[in-house]
Amino acid sequence: MEKFETITALVAPMDRANIDTDAIIPKQFLKSIKRTGFGQNLFDEWRYLDHGEPGMDSSQRKINPAFVLNLPRYQGVQILLARANFGCGSSREHAPWSLQDYGFRVIIAPSFADIFFNNCYKIGLLPIVLDAAILDYLFEEVKSTEGYRLTVDLQNQKVISPKREEFTFEIDIFRKQCLLNGLDDIGLTLQHAEKINQFEQKRRNEQPWLFM
Amino acid sequence: MQTLYDKLWNQHLVHTESDDPGSMALIYIDRHLVHEVTSPQAFESLKLAGRKPWRLNSILAVADHNVPTTDRSQGIQDPISRLQVDTLDQNCDELGITEFKMNDLRQGIVHVIGPEQGATLPGMTVVCGDSHTSTHGAFGCLAFGIGTSEVEHVLATQCLLMKKSKTMRISVEGNLGLGITAKDIALAIIGEIGTAGGTGYAIEFTGSAIRALSMEGRMTLCNMAIEAGARAGMVAVDDTTIDYIKGRPFAPKNELWGSAIAFWRTLRSDADAVFDRTVTLDATQIKPQVTWGTSPEMVTTIDGIVPDPARVSDEVKRHDMQQALNYMGLSANTPIQQINLDKIFIGSCTNSRIEDLRAAAQIVKGKHIAANIKLALVVPGSGLVKKQAEQEGLDQIFRSAGFEWREPGCSMCLAMNDDRLIAGERCASTSNRNFEGRQGPGGRTHLVSPAMAAAAAIAGHFVDVRKLSNE
Numbered sequence: 001m002e003k004f005e006t007i008t009a010l011v012a013p014m015d016r017a018n019i020d021t022d023a024i025i026p027k028q029f030l031k032s033i034k035r036t037g038f039g040q041n042l043f044d045e046w047r048y049l050d051h052g053e054p055g056m057d058s059s060q061r062k063i064n065p066a067f068v069l070n071l072p073r074y075q076g077v078q079i080l081l082a083r084a085n086f087g088c089g090s091s092r093e094h095a096p097w098s099l100q101d102y103g104f105r106v107i108i109a110p111s112f113a114d115i116f117f118n119n120c121y122k123i124g125l126l127p128i129v130l131d132a133a134i135l136d137y138l139f140e141e142v143k144s145t146e147g148y149r150l151t152v153d154l155q156n157q158k159v160i161s162p163k164r165e166e167f168t169f170e171i172d173i174f175r176k177q178c179l180l181n182g183l184d185d186i187g188l189t190l191q192h193a194e195k196i197n198q199f200e201q202k203r204r205n206e207q208p209w210l211f212m
Numbered sequence: 213m214q215t216l217y218d219k220l221w222n223q224h225l226v227h228t229e230s231d232d233p234g235s236m237a238l239i240y241i242d243r244h245l246v247h248e249v250t251s252p253q254a255f256e257s258l259k260l261a262g263r264k265p266w267r268l269n270s271i272l273a274v275a276d277h278n279v280p281t282t283d284r285s286q287g288i289q290d291p292i293s294r295l296q297v298d299t300l301d302q303n304c305d306e307l308g309i310t311e312f313k314m315n316d317l318r319q320g321i322v323h324v325i326g327p328e329q330g331a332t333l334p335g336m337t338v339v340c341g342d343s344h345t346s347t348h349g350a351f352g353c354l355a356f357g358i359g360t361s362e363v364e365h366v367l368a369t370q371c372l373l374m375k376k377s378k379t380m381r382i383s384v385e386g387n388l389g390l391g392i393t394a395k396d397i398a399l400a401i402i403g404e405i406g407t408a409g410g411t412g413y414a415i416e417f418t419g420s421a422i423r424a425l426s427m428e429g430r431m432t433l434c435n436m437a438i439e440a441g442a443r444a445g446m447v448a449v450d451d452t453t454i455d456y457i458k459g460r461p462f463a464p465k466n467e468l469w470g471s472a473i474a475f476w477r478t479l480r481s482d483a484d485a486v487f488d489r490t491v492t493l494d495a496t497q498i499k500p501q502v503t504w505g506t507s508p509e510m511v512t513t514i515d516g517i518v519p520d521p522a523r524v525s526d527e528v529k530r531h532d533m534q535q536a537l538n539y540m541g542l543s544a545n546t547p548i549q550q551i552n553l554d555k556i557f558i559g560s561c562t563n564s565r566i567e568d569l570r571a572a573a574q575i576v577k578g579k580h581i582a583a584n585i586k587l588a589l590v591v592p593g594s595g596l597v598k599k600q601a602e603q604e605g606l607d608q609i610f611r612s613a614g615f616e617w618r619e620p621g622c623s624m625c626l627a628m629n630d631d632r633l634i635a636g637e638r639c640a641s642t643s644n645r646n647f648e649g650r651q652g653p654g655g656r657t658h659l660v661s662p663a664m665a666a667a668a669a670i671a672g673h674f675v676d677v678r679k680l681s682n683e
């Protein structure tokens with residue numbers, strides 16, 4: 001996993017609550033057996049005017065000029081502002097993969113769906129929870145200021161605005177260390193292999209029917 | 213004084229960095245269900261890292277999302293779908309993982325076959341790369357959906373790194389009215405607490421109405437816990453649970469059966485257990501539910517009307533409602549019973565079990581689908597459900613009524629195979645999500661119970677199933 005350091009980047013607003021994983025990456029693209037290449041189909045049904053299927057050349061498709069991420073001012077965006085319950089729905093990791101592949105490094109919302117939230121950390125995409133009132137303010141700022149950029153300082157757990165306003169966010173210490181150091185979860189867990197073996201052996205003795 | 217969730221958590225706790233309840237813990241996984249959509253990248257990474265699955269007999273695999281529900285003798289026509297299913301077959305064959313292949317009678321939707329085979333047992337942790345894994349909590353399990361990185365993590369380590377959830381008790385007391393099902397309870401709960409109401413919680417469903425539900429009903433309810441935002445939903449073990457499991461292929465037998473049930477009976481919250489949040493519903497007040505929007509919380513009752521965004525003061529919410537009405541092609545204040553339908557879907561991991569098919573068949577018996585219904589599908593949850601239904605003659609009832617009787621799979625719940633809505637088509641569906649495009653781009657989904665879907669098929673529009681039951 002790539003290390004997460006401080007970034008300063010362009011911000012785009014997705015002003016809608018309960019954005020679900022079917023909207024983030026529609027099901028037809030889940031047929032891929034690869035982990036990459038999903039960015040071109042991020043928000044496919046909103047982003048294009050025609051219907052997308054796997055294998056289509058997205059540069060030949062009709063884009064929806066009104067969709068926020070298609071506006072010229074948001075090209076090169078890396079930080080997404082979103083509303084409550086972002087990422088609700090399925091467990092598809094294709095949703096964070098597509099956001100990351102598109103170029104996003106950070107999603108800021110007042111709340112996230114649990115599985116989506118968890119999946120983001122696994123790939124080094126940082127989901128940040130800030131109060132709804134702060135989000136309201138940031139939505140206003142980004143809409144009224146072309147080229148609006150935020151700084152995300154993970155080490156100090158701060159989102160910093162161009163006016164030097166600082167918004168502190170919470171993050172689990174373990175997850176923070178994994179992101180800062182680009183650590184692989186599986187490698188870390190396998191350091192406890194002996195303990196897992198012992199646990200398993202005990203369980204096998206107590207509930208042998210679980211091991212048949 | 214522990215909740216059922218506390219007990220399950222503690223029984224699977226391998227390691228924790230500190231005693232702080234908010235710290236990351238290593239949780240042991242007993243059962244890992246695998247399907248074709250969320251596993252190929254996990255198997256690939258596992259292989260690239262030179263790792264092998266930790267415990268093969270914890271894994272049960274099946275292809276369900278991409279499989280055709282029509283004639284399977286020619287295999288899968290769509291080359292991309294076929295590659296994904298072939299990839300699962302290859303991975304399972306190479307590694308020695310038990311898999312029910314497409315033409316196996318035991319094949320079906322992963323959340324139907326786990327319990328059907330007795331592969332889901334009380335006290336287990338059950339995971340799958342699928343959010344509706346919450347279904348298995350009906351058996352007094354800790355069951356939840358995971359992403360592909362976590363699928364790989366479980367394959368490699370038999371564990372997951374996670375934080376303990378908060379606990380919510382949803383108590384439903386009293387007797388359900390005639391024609392009211394677990395699906396109506398689930399939608400009524402989501403209407404009450406919202407699709408994010410359960411975020412961060414594990415839900416335990418309790419109360420006399422829950423105890424009175426069959427295992428099929430409990431699975432429907434736990435299945436929809438994720439639509440309330442909760443990764444896990446669960447029901448305590450009782451005689452209904454134990455009777456369901458007895459004699460199933462993967463269930464303990466002979467002398468182990470006695471010790472297993474003695475342990476399983478401890479899988480309930482202690483009388484004085486404290487929950488972080490408690491919600492109470494009166495079962496006698498629950499009416500047949502119908503969703504009108506593009507989120508399961510956008511739900512009302514069969515005697516209700518499409519709500520008016522103008523009456524909502526919150527700006528974001530009003531905007532979302534208006535967008536939902538635009539997408540759904542509905543006007544505010546339209547009576548639900550005046551909504552006409554194009555297609556009917558009876559199936560999915562929510563409602564494709566034998567009890568669901570019986571309830572729908574009872575409604576359509578001796579009748580015929582309305583002229584405006586272009587397609588009415590029944591997709592059994594597994595090959596074994598299909599066989600059972602055929603033994604009971606349900607397939608004939610459905611066929612005579614104008615329904616198509618299909619092969620098992622996820623089908624039009626998410627339309628990854630050829631079963632889908634065309635833009636603008638309106639469907640009464642027994643599935644779990646009414647998101648935009650879920651059943652096909654531009655398709656409009658109304659979530660209902662199997663009996664309500666069946667009744668809508670006959671009438672051509674939504675009708676109150678309670679009135680039919682009285683006839």
